[in-house]
Amino acid sequence: MTNTQHFGGWRRVFYGLRTRIIMWYVLLMTCSTTLTIFAVRQVLSVRLEERSKQILVQEITEFRQLLEGYREFGCCEVESLFDDFLSRNIPVNGEFMLSYIDGKFYKASPSALPEVLVRDRKLLNRWSRATKLEKGEKITPEDNIRYVVQPVNIDGQKPGVFVVIHSTESELRKLNEVTVVMVLVTLMVLIVAAVVIWAVGGRVLRPLRLLTATAQSISGSNVGKRIAVQGSDDIAELTITFNAMLDRLEAAFTSQRNFINDAGHELRTPITIIRGHLELLGDDPEEQKETLAIVTDELDRMSRLVNDLLLLAKAERPDFLNLEIVDVEVFTDELLAKAKALGDRHWYIESHAFCRIIADRQRLTQAMMNLAQNAVQHTKREDAIFLGSAAKNNQVFFWVRDTGEGISPKEQKRIFERFARVTNSRRRSEGYGLGLAIVKAIVEAHEGRVELQSELGKGSIFVLVLPLKLPGM
Template sequence: MTNTQNFAGWRRVFYGLRTRIIMWYVLLMTCSTTLTVFAVRQVLSVRLEERSKQILVQEVTEFRQLFAGYRELDCCEINDLFDDFLSRNIPVDGQFMVTFINGKFYKASPTALPETLARDKNLLKRWSRITKPQKGEKITPKDNIRYFAIPVNIDGENPGVFVVMHSTESELKKLNEVTVVMVLVTLMILVIAAVVIWAVGGRVLRPLRLLTATAHSISGSNVGERIAVEGSDDIAELTMTFNAMLDRLEAAFTSQRNFINDAGHELRTPITIIRGHLELLGDDPEEQKETLAIVTDELDRMSRLVNDLLLLAKAERPDFLNLETVDVEVFTEELFAKAKALGDRHWQIESQAFCLILADRQRLTQAMMNLAQNAVQHTKREDAIFLGSAVKNNEVYFWVRDTGEGIPPTEQKRIFERFARVANSRRRSEGYGLGLAIVKAIVEAHEGRVELESELGKGATFLLILPIEVASNIK
């Protein structure tokens, strides 16, 4: 394997559709997860702040209620008030209560204050001397302490201060741990999901790789490959569309190949005749006149052949038909009038349909005249030829029936092929065997079909069956 092939292989891996899908998935999931983790953290932080404030308000409210009861007694000292309250209230996690009497530290619950607060002597001194309630917050890199301090005075001689505070250090640690766990779990999910998507994506995109491989293998001599359709999703629809495109390509290549083969095969004989006569052409004026007549006749035959082959090639083009509304009754009469001029036979109209169809009048006339000419060539003067039209099962039938020699069963299928002629026929056609192929092409362009009924010695009936309501996608 060359370096270029190696590079192309790695490029498909890193820039392939499956890789891009996974990269976009990981990017979107990372963004959404980041936003989710940030939002959850913010919500938890707000709830933590609200809880901290509620704890302070609740403790101060309970202390004030106890303080009001002591003032009604008017006989207790402030240290009894502090002792009583601290003994009744057990602090929750992160909660601290500190008391001061006469500007000096008295008691705390729990006794061990937060490290941040214990080192801040100035804050403790400021609390011990307040004369009005204060609320505040002390923020450090590792902690966030909220406090509520109120002055207390029972007898007017020993002023005190009660301070309740709440530290969020432990909650912040838990919040950080939860955040880390969420990030790790998300990363693990992303890795697992990426592996699953890579495997599933390979199966889902397999039809696309088959499309690519099939497209690379297509050539003018190989358009027969098709891809199996699985499921009913967008990729299955794409596969069906691709197969339909291959069908059209195969039909186009087949038509082109047939045209080349047919033209080469059938033009070889008249060209040989013309060349032979021109090579033997002498100086005798009478001989030159005969040779010129032969050459002209062969050129006319070649011209008719080329026109017929071009007509068959055009039959597969979208603009082959010029559709118009056709009155079948009037059209049948026109066909009969034109057919009678083709030969001295017993011509008759069997029936006429009364309906309107959407069709190409000229092409249908050409098809029916080909059938009538074919009937003349395979009948005798005493034979009869019948034309007619009828409506049956929402379809219109045109037919040409004769009482001639008939067509053998073994020949009935192949006579619609190009250059096909009935073997062992008593009468030989002057054409190239393209007439019935042209009839079939014209009828199929109208989304119809051709049927043949024949017995040896009893004649033949050719039926052209067309839909009365022609679909809009007609060729």
């Protein structure tokens, strides 16, 4: 393997369609998942803040209700107030309650405070001497603490302070753990999805690789490969289009090859004849006149051959036919009038079809005249030739029937091939054996077919079967 091929292989891996699809998928999924995780985390964080605030409000409200009750029943000892409230309320997770009397710490529930508060003596001292309601929060990298400070002033009693604290450290830790799990799960899902997409993408894009391989293997002598169509998606439609293109290329290559082979095969003889006579041309005027006649005749034959080959080559093109509406009855009479000039035979019309078809009048006339000329060449003067037309089952039939020598079953299989001649004929055809090939090409261009029935010694009948209305018209 050369370095260029090696580089090209790795380039297809990293820059191929399947790789780009996976990269775009991973990028889109990563962005969408990141946004989703961020949104979920934000929602949970907002809910966590709201819950923290609700806990503080609830505890302060309950404390104030108890304080009002004490005042109403005349119980004015601050110590009893703090003891009673702390004994009744069990702190939830992350909740702490402190009490101060006369600037000194009295009790806490639970007894262990967050490490952040233990280190912040200045904040604790400020709480112990608070004289008005205070709300605030202390945010650190590892914790988010919210608090409410409620002063307690009872006549004749030492001033007290009640503090409710809520720490979100444990909830934040759990939230971080959930976020990490979500990220890990997302990464695993992306990896598995990428592997699955790589495998599935290979199967989906397999027709494209076949298209590439088929296109690379096509040459002028090898255009017969086709790709199997699977499914009904865009790739299947592309495959159908590609196969149709190959059909057109194969038809064009075949037509070109046949033209070159046929022209080279048939033009060789007249060219040899012309060259031989010109090389032997002398000074005798009579001899020159005879040679000129021979050369002219050979050139006329070459011209007819080239025209016939060009006609067969053009039959593969979509613009081969000039379609128009043809009255079959009138057209049949026209065929008889033209055919009578081909030879002194007994000419008859067997039947008329009273309908109209969409066809190329000139091409169809050419096909029928070729059949009539063929009938003349294989009949005698006393023989009869019959022309006719009929319509049945959405088809139109044109035929030429003769009472001549007929064609053997073996010859019938090859009679429509190029340059084919009937070997058992008592007469030598004046053409090159392209007449029936031209008839077949014209009829097939009309999406029809040619049928032949013949028996030695009894004659032949050639039938052109055309659709009454061409598909798509």
